[in-house]
Amino acid sequence: MAQKIKVCGVIQGVGFRPFVHRLAERHGLRGWVRNEGSHVEIWVEGTNEQIQAFVRGLHEKHPPAAQIKETYTEVYPVRGYSDFVIQESKEASGDIFISPDLALCPECLQEFRSHRDRRFRYPFINCTNCGPRYTIIRQVPYDRGNTTMAEFTMCQECSEEYHDIKSRRYHAQPNACPQCGPTLSLVDAKGCICREDFSHLLAKGFILAVKGLGGFHLVCDARNPEAVNTLRQRKGREAKPFALMAKDLDVIKKYAYISKEEEELLQSPQAPIVLLEQILPSSLPPSLNPGLKTLGMMLPYTPLHHLLFTGNLDILVMTSANLSHEPIVYTNEEALQRLKSIADYFLLHNRPIYHRCDDSITAVVKKHTQISRRARGYVPLPVKITPLKRRVLALGGDLKNTFCLAAGDKAFLSQHMGDMDNLEAQLEFRKTLSHLQSYFNIAPEIVAHDLHPGYTTTQLAQSLNLPLVGVQHHEAHLASCLVDNNYTGEVLGLVCDGTGYGSDSNLWGFEFFRGTIDCFQRLAHLAYVPLIGGDKTVERPDRMALLFLLHEWGQEGAKWAEKLLGFAPSEIALYQRILQNSRDIPLTSSCGRLFDAVSALTGVCRRNSYEGQAAMELESLCIPGVKETYSFAVRQEGGIETLSLREMWPELIADICKKRDTGFIAAKFHRTLQEMITHTFLLLREETNITTVALSGGVMQNKVLLSGLLTELERKDFEILIHRQVPPNDGGISLGQAVIAGR
Ligand SMILES: [Zn+2]
Ligand SMILES: [Zn+2]
Structure with missing residues (x-):
């Protein structure tokens, strides 16, 4: 009999067709496999048993990076093929899956380390299970001619591998070797070729711009405080934490606590940055992550990265090379131009990057993986x-x-x-x-x-x-x-974030809803405070604290703003006049601004030099095991539940005056939010009989808040998304x- 099988999923650029070819031969089938752009089509002829075993094999034995979403089969009369072949790609049509870039696989790493292998220490080694994908694709379908590898002609040996069905590099589009593939070059800031060993330059404390998979990184020895400080100064980056790359898992374990889930995530083909809890005290310079107790760690994910670690170097700063908020630098020319005042040397290569793609950032919260930046390894799935x-x-x-x-x-x-x-x-x-x-x-x-x-x-x-x-x-x-x-039922939702434009023209940010994607209804929010200074206030947690104190505690609040935040009486008086006289100040219910206010008041962070700094530093200080909470109230106001922390301010200031540990106050504040949110959800469940809650918004990246909330809400029998x-x-x-x- 003959069958046509249509396979949909992530099957381009992950060694799927070679795998199908081998599988068909193993089961003695004849026919063909071809790439149809949106899917792969297979024609097999053989006995019913052979075909059934083949289809089982498709699902059970496919390459690790492939993902089969659906298969469709149709029975046809036999055409009488004499062998099984891979047919050339047709023009792409319909929807399509393009594979994300994949981290270096264990087999390639082994060859890379083997003296006898012809790709020993070759920085562009790859196979059908690993290597660049999305970042080099110019157009679909994914064939070498449509990638930035088109300009490299394969040598005899590479070409034989590429056409050998038994090879791991059979139809590996970026296949290359030192004879025929891309090469590295090291140049100094003037663009002159440099003969030095680049890992020695790193060991000496220099800053290198290194071309990676989706753009350039700025790289220096993470254990060298002078190098780290120089990088901060030259990049104009005051305090935002740097991402780190460790030589291997053992090095990460020296510096951070790591769970089984985190270990798997670090070693996955996506190889993202994982936010880990730092082991303290630490021998790493505090300037890597000022005011924080988390480290953003990743493992080498390209062969080139493995070349950076030699001698004593085991952990590197690996930060995206960009100027302030601009996209990551990704061409050699751009790097030499724009990074010349930052990098001492440039490690370049001649395989062009077609799509810029930053490192992805993830964290594990109570065994759940949450992504905070979705890019390399995940896009464009x-x-x-x-x-x-x-x-x-x-x-x-x-x-x-x-x-x-x-x-x-x-x-x-x-x-x-x-x-x-x-x-x-x-x-x-x-x-x-x-x-x-x-x-x-x-x-x-x-x-x-x-x-x-x-x-x-x-x-x-x-x-x-x-x-x-x-x-x-x-x-x-x-x-x-x-x-x-993939939830279609009705939920109670909570969204906590910095600010977003509300349908009443106020700046929302601590919002409860009910509904489905067809219709949401706002049921509750944090009590509004006037936001004098608008969006600019984002940079000034101290002003946010002043606004909360004046609005929610009046003259007494003014007194404490002067005492604790150092505002001049004249400035406070000005704010009071604006609050009393102006009718058109925008109001905000932002959770992010509330965190800012508490962070400033407790002396943790009065100015944000990067988004979320005050909140992240406050979270980092939390000590475990705190059960106490501050007072809060949830009241009906104009048909909507309003969450008020008016009574928290005097209690919080009393704790400060009693010289309670800031870590205790920070934890007590987090506990208060968990209590207040759970209390509100219970009220809303009572009213609506909805038992599923969904949690979203940037504040949900706060691991202390989120993990505490998950525990509380589970205890109260909510289903949580x-x-x-x-x-x-x-x-x-x-x-x-x-x-x-x-x-
Ligand atoms: Zn590989
Ligand atoms: Zn070659």
């Missing part, structure tokens, strides 16, 4: 969604931007694009959008955007000449959490916008 009625382009938000192209049952999110406040980022956005649109062949019918009138993405939406759908920021967060969990595939922060809202607009 789609999120499966309930089929949409219309094809949508959702533009996301202005911070931590991603966009989303969705059609049918798939939503393709772009890699993390960064903040949209600069021209470079906007250009990158347009470029990536046009690429992904052509790869996935999605011509949007509508454009979804945030309601914020001042967002760059909102203006961009208006320029696209398509029907627009504005989606409220926090509803988009919540929808993304539901889709992320948290993010899995997309970030809880603004990096996830494009998905929510897409499903709300396209349903």
